[in-house]
Amino acid sequence: MTRPDDLEPDHLEPEVLEPDDLDPKEPDPDDQGREEDRWARAVLATVAEPGDRALHELVARVGGARALAALRTGHAADSVPAALRYRARIGLADPVALHELTVRAGARLVVPTDAEWPAGLDLLGGLAGAVSAPPLALWVRGTHRLADAQPRVVVAVVGARAATTYGCDVASSIAYELAERGVVVVSGAAYGIDGAAHRAALAAGGTTVAVLASGVDRAYPVGHEALLERIAAQGAVVSEAPPGRHPSRARFLTRNRIIAAMSAGVVVVEAALRSGALNTAHWATQLSTHVMAVPGPVTSAMSAGPHRAVIDRGASLVTDAADVLELVSPVGVGTQAMRRGEERPRDHLPADAVALLEALPARAAREAGQLAVAAGLSVDAAIGALGLLAADRWVERAEAGWRRVPRRG
Incomplete structure (x- = not known):
């Protein structure tokens, strides 16, 4: 060689x-x-x-x-x-x-002809725009080989640096549960939501990938140097910039296209109306990748971005990892049963019985004929339903007709 x-x-x-x-x-x-x-x-x-x-x-x-x-x-x-x-x-x-430089950084160079090259990056080649092309190469530092992610689901969890406690908690919960289920969590290693997502994935014993705007040997932000070392030990740190390169504003924005292209979906947890997280969502929209948004208080400036993503980009509202997996998993995988509120005893009653029960006043008794009219049933149907309700101790016979059994819901 x-x-x-x-x-x-x-x-x-x-x-x-x-x-x-x-x-x-x-x-x-x-x-x-x-x-x-x-x-x-x-x-x-x-x-x-x-x-x-x-x-x-x-x-x-x-x-x-x-x-x-x-x-x-x-x-x-x-x-x-x-x-x-x-x-x-x-x-x-x-x-x-x-x-x-690459050897000293403990990194490897990955190019499109390598098996490790993320196939999603090639989709950038189909976009319009002067700065939307795929990277020419990637520098990768870490134990995780990017090709390992290809058979698995890869999800980006991104958001505001100035995140709220609520935002960090939700990001951590989503990233932890995704990592537990074998999903590779991708983010940008920034303070706030990014850091919360990376830490949660690591805590779950999962794989996380940080995509940087600097070289893979330049900790940015500096306060995340230890976190980036943990990511490299348990996942991968990736950049299209060579080792030693400092970040620039332009590279933060173009870096976001890589995050979007590597992922099956992008979850925006918190973001201002003008933010890097929404820029990532913009790239995902162009790539026809799932864009998901976590709802928050309408009074919070940090939830304005996700809310606009729903309105302007058709983002799907998600509240937990199960919602995310249902959207990004292959057809027939990761689906969940329809969520319902707490079950009540009357949920299992036949429709006629429910109609009769609702027609019966809380404290007064009624004859079967009166209840049949109020419930819109025939007398025979009403009598049959009353018998079922009586057997299950919903109603009882009284001198003035039928009445509810006290203290039943």
Whole structure:
């Protein structure tokens, strides 16, 4: 297998590269070609803006190594609007150094041809928008291999950083029960709802994945450094940014598309009207992924986001993990019986008997004929129903007719 040390610029570039050469080619079957493509993608992910659709389309046509060569020589300018800007950065992105950074971070590079690549990310390729393309590569740190999640249900639980106690409690409860049932819980490792979801999944002994806007070796927020270490030990920390990269506002928003694309559903627990959680819900809507919202007090600013998600995006209201599983599980799996209130003894009475019982005053007696008229029954049906009610001690015969048995509901 070729080491990144062999991936010098001359090795990545063909001797003569003309624009006409940028036609689709069959992928190189040997290991050397695959490694060239892998680390070329790493370089491109380092120098390019996340989600650049034009660059993604070029890589999809000609492969990572040839796309990188086209950027180096200037031949990609016509197909990639940001090519000149990226070309200026390429000299700062050395594949050997990237490999060393990856090893030092205890991470691995995952590309679309790897079995570990989450298939849902490829759905981003079908979206419109200049920054909506799938990642060129992912850096993953942790024991959990992303491919392990594919046969299992993956659910994102996201929400406000400035979450309320109510929001954190609900997020914890949902994430804990999901993790107990084998669901992989994905979130963004932020304070508030994200942190509550990750901690609950870990407490349940389940698997959780944190998708960062920084490199996988950069704890952000810093206060979650210990939490991210626990996630890596029991799940995975993921980023499309290379190790060492600090987060930026733009990367937080583009990071959300990865969370949505990796998941079968997105649960918004609490969120302001303008928030990253609603941005994640927006990506999920575009991907036709289930969007779910936890209701809250109408007086709470942190519940305004979920409520608007219901109104504007058709999000499904959920209150617990059972609701979530019913929506995201395969057909026939994870369904639950219709929920009802507490059962009462009269719930099991025939309809005629219930009608008679409701027609009978609480403290007065009535003759069978009067009750039949009040209940809309024939006299024979009323007499039969009264006999059933009497046998079960709902009613009793009195001098003035039939009356309720005292102290029965």
